[in-house]
Amino acid sequence: MEFLLVNLKAKINQFSYPIKIGTNILHTLPKEISKFTKSKKVLLIIDKNLFNVYGKPLIKYFGKHNFKCSFLQITAGKKCKDIKNLLKIVNYLEKNKFSKDSTLVVLGGGTIGDLGGFAASVYYRGMNLVSIPTTLTAQIDSSIGGKVAVNFNNNVNAIGNYYHPKLILCDYKFIKTLPNRDFISGISEVIKSVLITSKKDTKFMSENYAKILKRDKQVILRMLKKIINIKINLVKRDERERNVRMFLNYGHTIGQAIESSLNLKSEHYRHGEAVALGMLCVAYMAERYFKVKDLYSNHVKIFKKYNLPLNIKKFSKSKNQMLNIIYKNIFKDKKKNHTGIRFVLLNGIGNPNVVSNFNESLIKESISRLIR
């Protein structure tokens, strides 16, 4: 049964687009596209795993509404965000005479969304983009805010852009088929969002964990609405990440260093799992920096409820080697500025601050404790 929970509006600088959250709302897509373009030409960039279940019915809906929908299936995962796939998409668009007013629809998780979104942003300096995020991470985070990118030379998001879609459709039914590890990885980003913004929402996540883990429709839809609103509100105040948007990088500076300590081609850590470890590191640092109590243990309490990782898996011969690899990777981080690496630290839940110039020993100590 179709159910539209809410129709949010993302207003980011001169851009304004709807984010529709509900269940079984995909069939509305052709009509929604007709609201912003007369072109009936659509290229669907779809996660290969999702083609049979979600792609085929969507292509049928387009057919019913006299759209000409072609598609490219791409294998999802970190390694799909590369130049080869980017050129494959652009080549297809160009060879098949797509114009700026035709529409690229991306259906998949954060990796497919980042890749397809970047392709849409560069094709003749930007064509219509619609995002159908299918993982929790993509629904609450990567599809909103305009960041699109591909990786380059093992560097995450080295070639990227800011580009907003014309529409985001967020359907609960995708959450139902998500593998557990990917669901939990998304929960890590949800927890990040509540930790940086509100004690009340952190309590909501803590109290409702059993229902959330069961993927209860009502609670998940409530959660989606809350977290998507948090993201919209931060991004609209600071699209280019000069101040408050940086808070969303909570746990990311060290988390991404852990993630990229393993070759990007291996899927050792999901993004959210690495971010959870990064949050533990900065919670430890924040307790010392701000002299706040119980921050670390409060993180551990909520992480345990959702089975998020509390330790870094072994990826090299010795603990020291691992520590040095991770530490070195922190400095590759794009959030480095002329004053040094910046960390988002909480002076208590809901009170984020950007702090730079940390001494090496405290950073290393925070990581080393997690290596078993």
Ligand SMILES: NC(=O)c1ccc[n+]([C@@H]2O[C@H](COP(=O)([O-])OP(=O)(O)OC[C@H]3O[C@@H](n4cnc5c(N)ncnc54)[C@H](O)[C@@H]3O)[C@@H](O)[C@H]2O)c1
């Ligand atoms: N642009 C941003 O602001 C931003 C923010 C956060 C993360 N990201 C990017 O997002 C990536 C992580 O995205 P992700 O976690 O969505 O990973 P993903 O796209 O790799 O998807 C994870 C897995 O889930 C499968 N899958 C997707 N949807 C499914 C569904 N509904 N049912 C069953 N299986 C499904 C995919 O086939 C894949 O195997 C990161 O690597 C990062 O590059 C971008």
